[in-house]
Amino acid sequence: MFRATCIAKRATHAPPLYRLAPTSYARLTSPALLARTYATTFESPSSKLIRRARTAAKYTFFVFGSTVVGCVVLTGAIFLHDAFTYHNRNIEGVPVAPRALQPERGGPKNLPILSTLLSDWEDDENRGLAEKPHLVIVGGGWGAVGVLDKINPGDYHVTIVSPETYTTFTPLLPFRMTAAAVGTVSVRSLVEPLRKIAARLRGHLINARAVDLVMSERLLEVETISPNGLKDQHMYIPYDKLIIAVGSTSSTHGVPGLEHCFQLKTVSDAQAIRKRIIDNFEAASLPTTTPEERKRLLSFVVCGGGPTGVETAAEIYDLCQEDLMNYFPKICRKEVSIHVIQSREHILNTYSEAISRYAEDKFNRDHIDLITMARVSSIDHDKVTYTRRKPDGKVETFEIPTNFILWSTGIAMNPFTKRVSELLPNQVHKKAIEVDAHLRVKGAPLGTVYAIGDASTIETSIVSYLLELVDEADKNKDGKIDYDEWKIMVSRIKKRIPMAEEQLMKVRELFDLYDSDADNSLNLNELAVLLQEIGNKITALPATAQVASQQGKYLGKKLSKLAERRSVLEANGLTMDEGDEALAPPFRYRHLGSLAYIGNAAVFDLGRFSFMGGLAAMYAWRSVYWSEQVSMRTRALLMIDWVVRGIWGRDLSRL
Amino acid sequence: MFRATCIAKRATHAPPLYRLAPTSYARLTSPALLARTYATTFESPSSKLIRRARTAAKYTFFVFGSTVVGCVVLTGAIFLHDAFTYHNRNIEGVPVAPRALQPERGGPKNLPILSTLLSDWEDDENRGLAEKPHLVIVGGGWGAVGVLDKINPGDYHVTIVSPETYTTFTPLLPFRMTAAAVGTVSVRSLVEPLRKIAARLRGHLINARAVDLVMSERLLEVETISPNGLKDQHMYIPYDKLIIAVGSTSSTHGVPGLEHCFQLKTVSDAQAIRKRIIDNFEAASLPTTTPEERKRLLSFVVCGGGPTGVETAAEIYDLCQEDLMNYFPKICRKEVSIHVIQSREHILNTYSEAISRYAEDKFNRDHIDLITMARVSSIDHDKVTYTRRKPDGKVETFEIPTNFILWSTGIAMNPFTKRVSELLPNQVHKKAIEVDAHLRVKGAPLGTVYAIGDASTIETSIVSYLLELVDEADKNKDGKIDYDEWKIMVSRIKKRIPMAEEQLMKVRELFDLYDSDADNSLNLNELAVLLQEIGNKITALPATAQVASQQGKYLGKKLSKLAERRSVLEANGLTMDEGDEALAPPFRYRHLGSLAYIGNAAVFDLGRFSFMGGLAAMYAWRSVYWSEQVSMRTRALLMIDWVVRGIWGRDLSRL
Numbered sequence A, B: 001m002f003r004a005t006c007i008a009k010r011a012t013h014a015p016p017l018y019r020l021a022p023t024s025y026a027r028l029t030s031p032a033l034l035a036r037t038y039a040t041t042f043e044s045p046s047s048k049l050i051r052r053a054r055t056a057a058k059y060t061f062f063v064f065g066s067t068v069v070g071c072v073v074l075t076g077a078i079f080l081h082d083a084f085t086y087h088n089r090n091i092e093g094v095p096v097a098p099r100a101l102q103p104e105r106g107g108p109k110n111l112p113i114l115s116t117l118l119s120d121w122e123d124d125e126n127r128g129l130a131e132k133p134h135l136v137i138v139g140g141g142w143g144a145v146g147v148l149d150k151i152n153p154g155d156y157h158v159t160i161v162s163p164e165t166y167t168t169f170t171p172l173l174p175f176r177m178t179a180a181a182v183g184t185v186s187v188r189s190l191v192e193p194l195r196k197i198a199a200r201l202r203g204h205l206i207n208a209r210a211v212d213l214v215m216s217e218r219l220l221e222v223e224t225i226s227p228n229g230l231k232d233q234h235m236y237i238p239y240d241k242l243i244i245a246v247g248s249t250s251s252t253h254g255v256p257g258l259e260h261c262f263q264l265k266t267v268s269d270a271q272a273i274r275k276r277i278i279d280n281f282e283a284a285s286l287p288t289t290t291p292e293e294r295k296r297l298l299s300f301v302v303c304g305g306g307p308t309g310v311e312t313a314a315e316i317y318d319l320c321q322e323d324l325m326n327y328f329p330k331i332c333r334k335e336v337s338i339h340v341i342q343s344r345e346h347i348l349n350t351y352s353e354a355i356s357r358y359a360e361d362k363f364n365r366d367h368i369d370l371i372t373m374a375r376v377s378s379i380d381h382d383k384v385t386y387t388r389r390k391p392d393g394k395v396e397t398f399e400i401p402t403n404f405i406l407w408s409t410g411i412a413m414n415p416f417t418k419r420v421s422e423l424l425p426n427q428v429h430k431k432a433i434e435v436d437a438h439l440r441v442k443g444a445p446l447g448t449v450y451a452i453g454d455a456s457t458i459e460t461s462i463v464s465y466l467l468e469l470v471d472e473a474d475k476n477k478d479g480k481i482d483y484d485e486w487k488i489m490v491s492r493i494k495k496r497i498p499m500a501e502e503q504l505m506k507v508r509e510l511f512d513l514y515d516s517d518a519d520n521s522l523n524l525n526e527l528a529v530l531l532q533e534i535g536n537k538i539t540a541l542p543a544t545a546q547v548a549s550q551q552g553k554y555l556g557k558k559l560s561k562l563a564e565r566r567s568v569l570e571a572n573g574l575t576m577d578e579g580d581e582a583l584a585p586p587f588r589y590r591h592l593g594s595l596a597y598i599g600n601a602a603v604f605d606l607g608r609f610s611f612m613g614g615l616a617a618m619y620a621w622r623s624v625y626w627s628e629q630v631s632m633r634t635r636a637l638l639m640i641d642w643v644v645r646g647i648w649g650r651d652l653s654r655l
Helices: A002-013 A022-028 A031-041 A045-083 A124-130 A142-150 A194-201 A267-284 A291-297 A307-327 A330-335 A353-365 A415-423 A463-473 A483-496 A498-504 A507-514 A524-537 A545-564 A566-571 A576-583 A615-627 A632-648 B002-013 B022-028 B031-041 B045-084 B124-130 B142-150 B194-201 B267-284 B291-297 B307-327 B330-335 B353-365 B415-423 B463-473 B483-496 B498-504 B507-514 B524-537 B545-564 B566-571 B576-583 B615-627 B632-648
Strands: A134-138 A157-161 A166-168 A191-193 A204-206 A208-214 A219-224 A234-238 A241-244 A299-303 A337-341 A369-371 A374-379 A383-389 A395-401 A404-407 A433-435 A449-451 A456-458 A594-597 A602-605 A610-613 B134-138 B157-161 B166-168 B191-193 B204-206 B208-214 B219-224 B234-238 B241-244 B299-303 B337-341 B369-371 B374-379 B383-389 B395-401 B404-407 B433-435 B449-451 B456-458 B594-597 B602-605 B610-613
Touching (some): A142 A157, A142 A241, A157 A194, A157 A208, A191 A194, A194 A204, A194 B307, A208 A415, A241 A415, A267 A330, A299 A307, A299 A395, A307 A337, A307 A353, A307 B194, A337 A383, A353 A369, A415 A433, A463 A483, A463 A524, A483 A507, A507 A524, A545 A576, B142 B194, B142 B545, B157 B194, B157 B208, B166 B194, B191 B194, B208 B234, B241 B415, B267 B291, B267 B307, B267 B330, B267 B404, B291 B299, B291 B395, B307 B337, B307 B353, B353 B369, B415 B433, B415 B449, B433 B449, B483 B498, B483 B507, B498 B524, B507 B524, B545 B566, B545 B576
Parallel strands (some): A134 A157, A134 A241, A241 A449, A299 A404, A433 A456, B134 B157, B134 B241, B157 B204, B241 B449, B299 B404, B337 B369, B433 B456
Antiparallel strands (some): A374 A383, A383 A395, B219 B234
């Protein structure tokens, strides 16, 4: 505008350009008109600039205009589509198998056996599926969704057994729903109904809890989760292939008083946490609350310095800084204290050192109280007690008065996993079901029972395969392994237990190191020691969503391959149950990096290199989080959540 | 493309247009080039058409392109804005009044008195507000939000007392959250934190339940809602003006077994209803469920044919028709039955007859079971029992086995309203606190206690003002009212009780009708009969969000006017408490129409004319619903919800 006026002024001093009658000229003396005339006639550099600016403005306006038009058209289209989603459908007489309405009883406990489900006779496609091998997936988390994602439709009759009717997306990191806990992300964008996910495979959902397993008869015993006014029932679900993907529970470490703690495993947990935080603030804002009580109400303690703990602490900090501060008395903000109790020397200790230092620095800047090398000894409803060893070896005891304690310190077996482990004498692992590299449960009938995710751990003991390995590698049958034979053996081990790969990098060095008698060959004793020690060095896979998801996808692909190649297998004298090794390589984990969100900053650990920082990293974190969502619906909702958060702040209501 | 090729073919047969060297010509024989040359040279009608089509295509493409660009820019801008919302703020030493940290005790029960709140000394603005009259609003619903909406900032020290920290938007219709119950609308778009709403006025929230009132000392007794690990406390909140806007509870009608019923008053209710519906479907889809049990699980009973009941029934029907059908065995859909039990002859009986007939026809087409003229006699956990009088006068008893019962049959007083009513001897109304036309609680000290919304009812008894009215109107003081005096009286009555207006339309007729002795004047006896009968004919305002919201806004405006004109009032020898009549007309309700959503159709009752129909009416209903939202945030979320519903269907998870 300012520029236009300048030009206009200059223009009035310019000589008349056309022979104009005085009246016409008077008509043209309007500065804006003159400017236009001047601009179109003389092509001076500045007027060129103006012309371009004007064109640019015109185009900007046009782009803006068409954006509005486009958005209106799009909205219209969506509502038009919406209008067509309202219609009535009629249900004709749908055939139901008599066996589905009145299931036979059987098995050791003489319970109903659900060999046919209600919708199995609904149409030809379902009838066909009912004849296929029955695949039963226990659990509805990352592992289960991974399997469902990769199985080809039509290969299996799929049944999901889950006490929840939805799956919760806790992407990449274990229990990643801190954000929901404090209102950044609304609950609906974190869940997806299992029935919708299973619809692609025409799968079924049994809303029940798995309680027992009869491996000899291939029956899974479940207990239904019934609505009020209905008794819980027990029944058997027959399977050809069973996948255990039930996750884990929190490890108690024998600490008394855990009933006063929150956990962060389900969406309900997240909602309860949020409610408590807001409730504490509300109580703290009353004048009748004493200053000590106010301090206690606004003291938030997180036990465990892993990703869940660190992210919760960071989110609570953000909530206080950004949103609550505007609406609660400022004295409340002043009294807030956040404490993270960690047993190791550093938080995020499974990440690279640089990352854990970055996170610690950030927390120190934010005055989040980091208490490392400490053990929680007991928990009361109003305080946490922990101990720390002083440099002189003496143990000191501390107390933090608080009204909010989050417990997130490692995993333990849930009742069903424990039961399965008890049924198999060779299962000795304390925290999960041991599986072989093909994810088959060790000790269960071959190729019928698999376990994935937090519920499982892949065996790392190579020494138990000693004789087999020697038999394969000892080409000259002298009972000893020379260097050439050792090379063969190494490749066999790598194939059998891919996780040992890293330990077997230095083939020559290993050979020389363990050849105690220096006879240029390894005898059985030397080999036993070698394999034992290598086995000990392998670190188990972490209990993360990333591992569960990869295992689920691996298993889904393999099962579809098994179904496809069934005839090939049978031609080779193998049953489907024996096909795992013949058709697919063992499971191999590809670490895609760990990441954590620590209060308007994020850290990435991609193995080789780390990446950390403020907003840029946070947006990178968001984009990974976002791309890991399973459905477009949750993806859209999540994006909307972030936009809503950006515009209107976090939701302070405590629903 | 096809068209372009045709043109190109024609073009090759066209005579050479320019004198071209053979090579140049050859260069031009590329069909596309030729077509272009042809098109720009010959302006045949068809080529004009093509040119226009091409221009149109170009523009469409451009509009589309710029929409995309615009959207990207917009998203970028939102994220840029978002980036600036992450920042740290430091809390300096914030002054807090010593009295706020250690409240004095007093009042009849010697409880702490919150005369100063924690943030009252935070800054100069808050200090100034602390000196203003203290306005205390009890409740956080439509009425309270209406008041908050209209008060000018700086006029009052505002405190909201509410057991919930958020307000729930139940627009226009009582308890309008059926949609949330079945997943069409997510919970977050229905709520808005009260602290955010109060922020404009720098208002305070006390998260507590009002329990008692000491009118002589202007103290409100409240009981805090404490988080786990904290005792509930009682305290007094002093007020200069108190507004009771606590709503109502459901009327029990003395029916036993109501603990087995759902209600639809809060968001938690809506969530519980949704969970039960999905749970029932899950249990019904198990083969072990007997056919009778399945029928019972899928039978949904709604007691009450008012808007809430009708809309819930319609939403359950929609849910079954549209979403559950795709994911549950079809036999479940077949067994669904929905029952509406209504005591009157028609559902939606407060609406026009045409509407109630339309709704009934729609329900009949949808096979929703309408049971009219029936009374629920008892409720068990697994069935509803109701009675109906047969034409011969005999009472028949029926039972519906069910696992879902919604109770929505009228309102009753909640404990606080009951207590207030007990404190005032002239309060005799059974369902609410009686207020005068200025919304002042009858019997309470003038101008200090108001009641609005469901908690209140406006007095309709004119006869109690008889002597006052005669005194004002009887100009010649003959103890009788002649026609001219009657006209004066009518205008006085209209001013005092605007709700009587409709009954007083026919001034002459009334005069003649009640002038029993035909002496052309009304004596006191005749007047008493007249006023009594007119009072009886006035219908009380319905217990709707619309009434509550209008009353709240009326009161907010009036209170601000009182504060503004304080000096004028005092100059006239009036206190602020006496200013109601001097400064503002009595409350006058403007009926904006009733509407109800009945399963992909909606009905509107706008007094003079009704409007009902399918999708068009539904969208109209949505737009009213939408415009009635209080914040842009909930408005945006609601729009998003509808779009999400349109694209991905209802959310089947039961959170």
